[in-house]
Amino acid sequence: EIVMTQSPATLSVSPGERVTLSCRASQSISNFLAWYQQRVGQAPRLLIYGASTRAPGIPARFSGSGSGTEFTLTISSLQSEDFGVYYCQQHDTWLWTFGQGTKVEMK
């Protein structure tokens, strides 16, 4: 099983700030990495797949990068609706696995 590790666990930020979230895979997954956003009381929402491809309807302020074992999700200018928990997930090997999440909270 591929283990996904996210850092930091919590990030306290203010609207307008640039945010960088990290995700590490326990073995190489090429670019088979997805990112999800989960707001309080809602289901997860797909943001990015293939490490850098935005899902339909996702704003351009969200961008993904990385390959192999190291990946990053960047929010260029945090909006109030962006607070929540972000999860990475590998879609390389069929026992698909998620990270434990990074909570983005208001400073």
Add this chain to the structure above:
Amino acid sequence: EVQLLESGGQSAQPGGSLRLSCAASEITFSTYAMSWVRQAPVRGLEWVASVGAAGHDSYVADSVRGRFTISRDNSENKLFLQMNDLRLEDTAIYYCATGTGFFNIWGQGTLVTVSS
């Protein structure tokens, strides 16, 4: 707008059974692979099972293999998860989602609570 609506979640005893359903609308259901993903407070998000668009191929996680079965009825635009021999650790919100590999559209989830 594509909608996925789960149902069937409720309280159950260890060793019991439940059948979850997911009704899809505004989607050409028969062209999509579908999956179940669950979320428990301690274990986080966990992929549970996936089934191909035609329903002929399916995959389940090791944690539920032999106990859970995924299936679909394309004539009814519905996805199912038959859950047998339930365990305490199966307590979670169960989401259905389009896709396999990564999960594009999610329902709002249905809560399964296993307790004695």
